[in-house]
Amino acid sequence: MARGLFSRAWLSKTYHFQARLSYIRVKYLFLTWLAVFVSSWVLYVQYSTYTELCRGRECKSIICEKYSKGVIDGSACSSLCEESSLYFGRCLSTKPNNQVYTGSWGDHDGVIKCHLSDILHYELGDELEPKKEVALFDKPTRGTSVEKFKEMVASHLKAKVGEQANLSSLVSLILSVADSNKDGHISLPEAKSAWALLQLNEVLLAVVLQDREHTPRLLGFCGDLYVVERVPHTPLYGLSLPWPMELWIPMGMRQNMDQWFTPSWPRKAKIFIGLLELIEDIFHGTFGSFLMCDMRASTFGYTDRHDLRLVDGRRVVAEEAFKQAMILQHCEDDADCVYGVDCRTSCDRAEHRCMADVAQPNLARACGALKDYLLRGVPVQLSRWKWSTLSFSTTSRHCYGNRSHTPMIPEEK
Secondary structure (H helix, E strand, O other): OHHHHHHHHHHHHHHHHHHHHHHHHHHHHHHHHHHHHHHHHHHHHHHHHHHHHOOHHHHHHHHHHHHHOOOOOOOOHHHHHOOOOEEEEEEOOOEOOEEEEEEEEOOEEEEEEEEOOOOOOOOOOOOOOOOOOOOOOOOOOOOOOHHHHHHHHHHHHHHHHOOOOOHHHHHHHHHHHHOOOOOOOOOHHHHHHHHHHHOOHHHHHHHHOOOOOOOOOEEEEEOOEEEEEOOOEOOOOOOOOOHHHHHHOOHHHHHHHHHHOOOOHHHHHHHHHHHHHHHHHHHOEOOEOEEEOOOOHHHEEEOOOOOEEEOOOOOEEEHHHHHHHHOOOEOOOHHHOEEOOOEEOOEEOOOOEEOOOOOOOHHHHHHHHHHHHHHOOOOHHHHOOOHHHOEEEOOOOEEEOOOOOOOOOOOOO
């Protein structure tokens, strides 16, 4: 009797053990299948996103086809299409029509930028630059003389930067860049490439500020594809995380994480001084004033020596062209009168048109955007200085606190 009871108990335990083991197997099988499914979905979405955003081969194919037909020419054309010495590296594109890649060209590390949309005249919109036209590289037309091309360039620049006393010098500067092989003559393919590039804010700015230290140097071009110097450290601060991780990280925590990965305070101060110098060059430049309409960290970077560099100049627009475009912009309220991230004007509700003048100057927007970046980790000897009142003085053109003097930045030990 006892043996029978023992046998039944043993069999019952064995049955329950096997049942639990089967349950565990099914559970882990389900979790494994779920993990594989989620991973496959993430990889598919990432691949789809990559193929949509990163179209470097298409860009190269279009440019090289135009070059082989003699439509365009430039200093980078033979390296890109014949010698294959201009290499596309990692994709940095954030929009399908604006292709951005790291690259190498001989001994130079650069950034390759190319537009997959046709180029049009300067007009207010999402980009304030590239829009579609009937044909790409259709200007100037065959038979256009160099003098006529000069007039085209001068008229275009006048519309962008306004009437300048030294406008002829800027035209000469543009023509010197257009002469890519430096033979003293501008061919029709060179003129077509120069005209396409001239529509882009970033290229115009690179030419205007080519002798300044805070904008990457223009290395070469082919059609509307161009190569600029690569900035070692981008963005100005923060981490680039995969988008699935971005979804799960709270905004407050993400802001703190961005601040963790920043240089020491004296180096941050040096970078910020570079930003002030860049603003001075842009707003009080030789060839008119420009507005910086994107003060986000992704717009800037810095070198190994902690010198600031502007890495994305698409939202730096000539003030005159900005004003002319804004007064044509229909609006219902002030929210309709915004370009980029930071350039805002007010709405004339009676006329339903945006006002011409920007609400805040460059320096005020820079101080507001980077205040937290600069003030985090301030040395003790400066902490008594009340930086919380950081604002803008239109007379002194400086970011200042509640004292009349600017404190010295201590050397880093």
